[in-house]
Amino acid sequence: MKVEIISSPKFGSKVAKCPLNVTFPFLFALVMVWGCDEVRTNTGSTDQFSNVATLSSLSTSAHGVIESFSPELYSYVFVVSSGVSSMSITAVATHPRASIRLYGPELPLEGVTIKSGEESVMMSLVLGTNIIALLVRSDDGTTKNLYSITVNQVSG
Numbered sequence: 001m002k003v004e005i006i007s008s009p010k011f012g013s014k015v016a017k018c019p020l021n022v023t024f025p026f027l028f029a030l031v032m033v034w035g036c037d038e039v040r041t042n043t044g045s046t047d048q049f050s051n052v053a054t055l056s057s058l059s060t061s062a063h064g065v066i067e068s069f070s071p072e073l074y075s076y077v078f079v080v081s082s083g084v085s086s087m088s089i090t091a092v093a094t095h096p097r098a099s100i101r102l103y104g105p106e107l108p109l110e111g112v113t114i115k116s117g118e119e120s121v122m123m124s125l126v127l128g129t130n131i132i133a134l135l136v137r138s139d140d141g142t143t144k145n146l147y148s149i150t151v152n153q154v155s156g
Contacts, residue, residue: 050097055071057092078150085124093116098138099139100134101134101135
């Protein structure tokens, strides 16, 4: 039996010549194919899900662009003076559909989602060690990478 399921324009349509188990979440159809040898995706483009979960650049309002940044280096440490009372983060995802979640001082425990390339909310810094984390998740959900920034605020 040939079945065609049309989902949102982003995900295109699925055409299969075998039985399908189909469930419909809120915004798009999730198609699970069991024991099927021939499934073809008709998206009209070469857009595919990606397992890339890295950043291509990282900067802070207190430090500027982190020159030593590398997508494969996940931990950064720098020092700011006590005159720097708050800071924001700007992170750019390598893949445009990867998601970025920010965890840090005065943010909710579950963190906040930030848009790639846009400045985050300001986070207050305290004298001593401040830990900021960025969780980058691939759009296919298979890969996650955690970047950490340790900001040491010193008096003076």
